[in-house]
Amino acid sequence: MSEPDANAPWTSYFNYFTEVEEHFQKARGTSLFLLSPLDWALIETWKNSGVPLEAVLRGIDVAFEKWRAKRSRAQMVNSLAFCSQPVMLEAQRMADAGTDGSSARAQEKESAPFAADDIRRYLEQNADAIRATGAAEFEPVAVSLDGIVSELADLAGDPEKLERRLTVLEQKLVALARGRQTDDEALAIRVRLDSQLGPYKSKMTAPQIAMLEVQFLERALLENSRLPRLSLFYIG
Numbered sequence: 001m002s003e004p005d006a007n008a009p010w011t012s013y014f015n016y017f018t019e020v021e022e023h024f025q026k027a028r029g030t031s032l033f034l035l036s037p038l039d040w041a042l043i044e045t046w047k048n049s050g051v052p053l054e055a056v057l058r059g060i061d062v063a064f065e066k067w068r069a070k071r072s073r074a075q076m077v078n079s080l081a082f083c084s085q086p087v088m089l090e091a092q093r094m095a096d097a098g099t100d101g102s103s104a105r106a107q108e109k110e111s112a113p114f115a116a117d118d119i120r121r122y123l124e125q126n127a128d129a130i131r132a133t134g135a136a137e138f139e140p141v142a143v144s145l146d147g148i149v150s151e152l153a154d155l156a157g158d159p160e161k162l163e164r165r166l167t168v169l170e171q172k173l174v175a176l177a178r179g180r181q182t183d184d185e186a187l188a189i190r191v192r193l194d195s196q197l198g199p200y201k202s203k204m205t206a207p208q209i210a211m212l213e214v215q216f217l218e219r220a221l222l223e224n225s226r227l228p229r230l231s232l233f234y235i236g
Contacts, residue, residue, distance in 0.1 A: 054094065180225070
């Protein structure tokens with residue numbers, strides 16, 4: 001048996017999102033289906049909560065198996081939230097069995113997913129996008145990104161450390177953007193969240209809903225403020 005690659009925990013972070021997206025599209029039978037902001041927020045919630053990727057993939061399969069077994073399928077499955085209950089049940093089963101389903105995946109040898117030049121370009125573009133808003137409050141974050149670029153020769157070899165620094169900066173950006181948000185803007189985002197999440201609330205626990213709301217509201221806040229996400233996951 002080969003030794004697990006030291007990069008596996010890092011690359012699995014990015015694989016988590018892409019594998020969930022691709023698996024859902026395959027289960028749905030529509031490869032061109034685009035996930036909604038709610039879907040991406042839900043994936044992020046699962047990842048941050050430590051739900052194993054294998055549990056998510058199994059939960060998606062279970063949800064669609066049940067859906068296809070119904071005699072009447074008037075409505076198509078249009079959100080990952082439809083799979084929320086099966087995913088959490090699979091996660092619980094795996095926890096009870098004492099496995100996270102990652103042993104086989106952890107043995108896959110993978111290299112750092114991004115070249116240093118791609119990271120540099122991404123960071124510079126994000127700094128430019130922040131400055132393009134014209135808001136002086138955001139300038140310290142842009143300056144911090146400039147500083148990271150200057151240290152990239154060292155940081156590119158330690159993507160986990162780089163991601164942690166970007167996460168801190170993104171949270172700072174969210175806090176600054178929230179300070180500029182008007183009541184009407186906050187209400188509009190909340191209404192959008194409620195309209196998308198409403199049909200699926202019965203499939204989720206209160207803690208799940210709370211975490212999902214945070215992820216959704218932060219994503220929407222940055223988008224409305226014309227601010228970029230800073231995680232390396234969003235490198236195009």
